[in-house]
């Protein structure tokens with residue numbers, strides 16, 4: 092990393108970050124808005140090295156997107172199909188098991204899908220049970236807070252009951268999707284049928300109380316303001332102070348293709364790196380910040396490892412959500428290639 096000269100106006104902020112003192116909201120906003128890209132990178136990297144030294148993490152995982160049929164209609168999503176629309180699919184459970192059996196050295200399975208009214212509650216529980224039965228040691232990360240809310244609705248059970256049943260079936264943790272931006276203004280505009288930020292947080296907290304760790308995301312680079320991004324990050328920091336239940340934060344760069352917002356330019360590399368960096372700085376109480384290469388592309392994700400990210404996600408194999416928007420297939424990243432990318436930036440790869 093370049094040696095960065097810290098200008099007078101950012102000296103106090105830099106001192107706080109370097110000594111592990113949490114920034115105030117206005118300081119974080121000022122740094123994000125006005126701070127130089129390299130200054131943010133340097134500060135974020137200081138936080139990253141304080142927490143992890145030269146270690147960078149990845150896993151051998153496979154994504155399962157069990158259905159693309161969804162009634163929520165989020166404007167930024169090019170993945171979903173309406174019920175009855177051509178191209179909609181639901182994966183049969185044996186099909187999922189067969190796919191996972193064809194994944195060598197699998198450590199983690201990541202299961203998410205749309206809110207599909209034709210799938211009964213039992214499918215969700217049986218899917219977890221079958222994965223657990225066939226892969227006793229695999230980590231099962233499944234169903235976002237949005238899906239958990241849906242399961243509660245279709246089953247008539249409380250969120251707590253649903254989570255306990257899934258945990259009993261073999262669920263280990265919950266992915267971070269569906270948080271989008273915790274701004275009511277944006278929710279009304281882009282995803283009015285989706286649960287609110289408050290509800291998302293409430294479900295994450297219940298999971299944490301039950302000993303189920305969750306991830307968290309931010310979808311950025313569309314119509315949100317810098318203030319809304321900082322607000323989102325501060326809310327997450329506050330929840331983490333309370334529960335310590337978040338494992339990883341994943342800044343998701345909006346993909347401006349194949350959806351109703353395709354007229355937007357999408358976030359630049361500059362914006363993406365600054366957002367990853369400010370996330371690492373504000374969320375210094377989160378163990379990990381992810382460079383989600385599926386959305387960023389492998390090359391920019393590698394650079395993000397020098398801007399505060401410490402987790403390179405995993406091998407993935409296939410991922411239908413970004414594939415449906417970019418119209419290109421997500422290529423699996425072999426573990427050896429992930430290790431090479433990490434070593435190239437001076438890191439030590441650690442498989443988790």
Ligand code: SF4
Nearest residue numbers: 161163164165168205
């Ligand atoms: S983002 Fe998720 S909830 Fe929204 S439309 Fe797409 S699949 Fe449905």
